[in-house]
Amino acid sequence: MSLFKRIKRSLTGSIQTDDYKSRVISSNNNETSTTFDPQKPPPEISQRDVDILRDCWNIVQQDVAKVGIITFVGLFETHPDVHDAFMSFRAVNTSELEYKAILRAHALRVMGTVDKCIYRLENRDKLQELMTEMGIRHKNYSVKIEFIDLIGHQFISSIKPSLETVWTDEHEKAWDNLFKLMCYHTRKGMCSI
Template sequence: MSLFKRIKRSLTGSIQTDDYESRVISRNNNKTRSTFDPQILPPEISEREVEILKDCWNTVQQDVAKVGIITFVGLFETHPDVHDAFMSFRAVNTSDLEYNAILRAHALRVMGTVNKCIYRLDNRDKLQELMTEMGIRHKNYSVKIEFIDLMGPQFISSIKASLETVWTDEHEKAWDNLFKVMCYHMRKGMCSI
């Protein structure tokens, strides 16, 4: 069993099925963009969706490290080429405890960004600025622009388990819209330099 599957099993007690993985890969391959087109605007996030996102986030924050790690483990399982894009992971053997600490630290940074975006939904200009700057930083790290759209679906699949008793299509749409907005502005930042 791969390290990623062992990590996921230790965190969740189970491994996602191949059916799930093929849905994520298929979904991502259809939506991944490799450029920024200012003619295509990000979706609007309604006040109801803001309410849903903030309410869900209060629950997700209770296990934020776990959600972050599961998100990245899932991403690395379904898109192994993404793993190699992370400079901090390249020099470390994936069986090392140091690898797990680096993975957890990065996952927590990403979850911190999600947190900032959720609370900046009340000030969209600040959200746009944050994510544009994040895009510029990721371009400087030589991250491929087509990797940006992969995070949202993985994150959504990771939080569903925590929210399965309340999860609806409305929740899915709210989170999908949030990540589309985040990715739009990241791509904008990546294409600005």
């Protein structure tokens, strides 16, 4: 059994269901643009989207580390080339315990960024500044710009099971809009250097 599957099993009690696989595959079929025009205006998020995001986030935060790890394990399973972009995971002699600790720490940092973005939706300049700086850092880490769009779909697939009793197309759209906005400013930062 692969390291990813062992980590996922230890978190969820199972590997992945066929339902999970179909969500990942369908989310990968969404169009992901690798071209970026920084002159275009940023994507819009409505007040209704903001309300949905905050309500959902209150639920997701209860198990944020698990959601973050599942997001990255799923991302690495579906896009192994993304795994190689992470400097921390390149060590050949990293034990499974060390790997889990590194993965958890990174996942929590990303979840912290999502948290900051949700609460900065009332002050879009602060959100823009945060994500532009994130883009600059990721460019300095030699992250490919096309990797930036992948995390949103994977995150959405990871939170759906926690929210299945309330999840609607409107929820999906709100989260997709948030990640489009985050990615827009991240890409803008990556293109600025």
